[in-house]
Amino acid sequence: MQIKNGDIVYLIFDKRRKFLKTVKAGEKFHCDRGYIDFDDIIGKNFGTIIESKPYNHNVIILKPLPSDIILNLSRASQIIYPEDIGLILVYSGIQPGSIILEAGCGSGILTSIMAIHIQPNGHIYSFDNRIEAIKQTQKNIEKMGLQNYVTLSHNDIINDDISNIIQVECDIIMLDMATPWLAIPKIHHFLKNSGVCCCFSPVIEQVKKNHLALKANGFVEIETYELLKRKIQVREDMDATRPETRMIGHTGYITFGRKIEPYIEKKEKKEKLPTEIKNEHSEMVLKFNLDENNDK
Amino acid sequence: MQIKNGDIVYLIFDKRRKFLKTVKAGEKFHCDRGYIDFDDIIGKNFGTIIESKPYNHNVIILKPLPSDIILNLSRASQIIYPEDIGLILVYSGIQPGSIILEAGCGSGILTSIMAIHIQPNGHIYSFDNRIEAIKQTQKNIEKMGLQNYVTLSHNDIINDDISNIIQVECDIIMLDMATPWLAIPKIHHFLKNSGVCCCFSPVIEQVKKNHLALKANGFVEIETYELLKRKIQVREDMDATRPETRMIGHTGYITFGRKIEPYIEKKEKKEKLPTEIKNEHSEMVLKFNLDENNDK
């Protein structure tokens, strides 16, 4: 694939000098290992190697992956890690065509990765009550050419009426904000039945509040996960395989719940279950609010 | 979204009774909590609740997520976990339009999830030398209606000539097989420059072999990760938040490398670098084969 003016390239000088840059015809990129002329790389293929001037240092030019973007894109707020975004994609069912309501766009990293995955016919309605976050996200999604897939709005979803902005039912609600439990009662009606609400929360006190809010608003299958990613150090020249000495010990807690439609409580006793099931059932009551209704 | 004949539904009777089933008009699904008539749910919306007959037990009907499919689809070989698939999506850059060469389709779970994400204009060329794996994958991708996105072939990619089957350059090579290091030299030419080769290996001895093979065949940015996923136990009725007592301690090691184009070694000494950089550089030599050439 040929490199064009305006493309984002991932320039690798060496292990510690890796840069995510937009190709600009007529301009240069400088670092302490020399500089490259963007005009020299336009028309070349991704995956090529050029030499920096005047040091003749080899520079690899890659097409950036989502993981490169996540780890290198400028950011105003807390980072979200690639492994967590991967978990969110799979457990939320984000895919081509998904309609997503996002609150808390941060610097637009998660927004951008989701936008890549919902192409070509999905859409993201993204809200943030911080104007700086909106501006940063705007900049980043434009840099990546994803602006057609995202509608950005400077709103407080807890207090503002956003029903004029988002007029379709969503497949996913993605909450990366300080108080998801306050937002859930206000916006869960934008979500389709069987849709997923996902909350990213860095501290454990928020997790319980998210669970309670999801349960109170008709969500089931509420689960919270955290991921620990270890990088394995491999030395090609010797026997020294081991996990790296330092790792990220905590990124955040990710909670998922699935919306179901309201249902009428049954007044009649349900038919007796065999005794051995009953015991197990009584334990279940703690987990499923629909089970509670079965028992009434 | 309405449930149609042929859809896959996720039926939840309670915590331990969850079933992934294909809706078949005129048929029933039975378990020890009663049965449901598929005719009763056709035309209803996903996210609805019906009662089982004759026990009147509430049953939630959800549209299955990728994570549900991964954890519930019938399988002939080892499971691959949702979190690992998420990592693969993000670190491989799998997205709408991706062309993927997969070797080792197992029972088709990873194939199916990748197929969802490359829609509507991507394609997967999937190979396995075990006829049972091909049959199982065929069945599963048809069940999910993804057959247009996958070309399945019963081949041994190490020994067979597959160049008549896959006539385009791929964005990603995905190896979930016993000996990726034997496959890499045979198939890396199918991969675009800047493309990603990903190897999933359950044991650590394979990881080093994968690294060596990737390095020997022109890959850079070779990294291996493992994920630990913990589920957090939250009790809405009491203060008892904690990670679950038991967890999966190991799924596998996932190695990524990126292909670059061959380049000519420079014979001349490169211009001297400032001393303080030089030291760091000599450390770099261990990591980047392109750096080695710089030094010659």
Next chain:
Amino acid sequence: MQIKNGDIVYLIFDKRRKFLKTVKAGEKFHCDRGYIDFDDIIGKNFGTIIESKPYNHNVIILKPLPSDIILNLSRASQIIYPEDIGLILVYSGIQPGSIILEAGCGSGILTSIMAIHIQPNGHIYSFDNRIEAIKQTQKNIEKMGLQNYVTLSHNDIINDDISNIIQVECDIIMLDMATPWLAIPKIHHFLKNSGVCCCFSPVIEQVKKNHLALKANGFVEIETYELLKRKIQVREDMDATRPETRMIGHTGYITFGRKIEPYIEKKEKKEKLPTEIKNEHSEMVLKFNLDENNDK
């Protein structure tokens, strides 16, 4: 070392048949792989192998380690894992001669291991308000011959006056009970200055309460840890090294704090610190209550 009547032996028939048993002259031990006569092993050395009757199955006889005892001793309450006990030993400074106040003796496993380590001149004052726990612990410490090192008392340390039982200052307070934060204000005066209070708590809500109680009662250096232990699977006959598929995902949170003597708040402003230190200092205020006083 010779096996004597009354010794505890660790009998290993195979991977799944391992038994911690007390040698009783004239008696036998039976399992489905046969039986052994205790008379046959008295006088033999630990580390020997005998054959079971009548199956002639090899049985290894080992002297049990603390880790064997921890994982095999009969128990009435929740297990505490060897790795957590190891952490407690090192972070509490438990060693020969230590005087320990323990509340919540469970089935006596932690009590026993601590008793081994404080020999020959240390002592443990152990309390529990559950008579069953006291009985179980009594039985277990007698089985291990450690009764001289432990004074067991059936008391509620939150509400009972225990000052007639424990008349020396302790080096360590070990709390493995439901509400350490209620006990700390009542019993911290039994602890020497510079001594350690350790709380084992399975859920995170307790951790914060423990921190607040320790801080309010003059403790510093308050830290909480959790351990994840992975067992590595090694196959001598093939390349298949990897962490085991299943592991214990959570045992508990272990909090340590160190008691300091009360001190008089200074009323005068302290001498000005250089500005660059000041900023850092203001962050410190969150952590050290003595710093708070410095600022007054």
Next chain:
Amino acid sequence: MQIKNGDIVYLIFDKRRKFLKTVKAGEKFHCDRGYIDFDDIIGKNFGTIIESKPYNHNVIILKPLPSDIILNLSRASQIIYPEDIGLILVYSGIQPGSIILEAGCGSGILTSIMAIHIQPNGHIYSFDNRIEAIKQTQKNIEKMGLQNYVTLSHNDIINDDISNIIQVECDIIMLDMATPWLAIPKIHHFLKNSGVCCCFSPVIEQVKKNHLALKANGFVEIETYELLKRKIQVREDMDATRPETRMIGHTGYITFGRKIEPYIEKKEKKEKLPTEIKNEHSEMVLKFNLDENNDK
């Protein structure tokens, strides 16, 4: 407990200024928060607070715990972490009275902690082939007053005859050296039957070699563990409980094996086991060398 001349004290100025120092009458200790006169603290109790001169900064004086020593003692070689030492204590059965053969004393940290735990009648025979390690360990054990419990020898245990130095049978062999698998055949005869050999190895390639060497030299119950320790961040002033962002991702792999006495292979077929056991047994063969002999 009163502070005496020659004691080691742990001086805490604030979160980042913590020092392990030996009290020397007539001397001072200086840092950027001021200095303290050791004469001012001699005779005071551990756990007291004094003010630094001239800044009047509060300084806590604690009696150092093993964990403080481990993390603060000067060192020439790689650190061993408190949690790993705890695991070693519990899984090796190190306790008052233990006789230990140690090879690879590093800077003496593990040696020192083990020496504390084997008091008053145990002993450690510690070897290292690096004179610097011997000197550093000598210095550290003297600083802690543990010299009576340790015999240090500058020897290569793989090639030197050490039988004139260690003339008793050991309870534990502790190998913290580069090639434990080469040492095991040379020194396992110093270990009592039922005794434990423990190997600390940072990389996975060594683990398999350790397993093979232990198995070949009559050890059973061979197991390898790794520990992950997470510190939990608790803010007393707000809801912000979470694991710390950064953690140590890998310290090392710790392998344990237990020596059994040599035994004569049985020539006769052993009595037939019931069929359902037999299958399981054949799986066992991979694990227990004594089982192999049963089958011959």
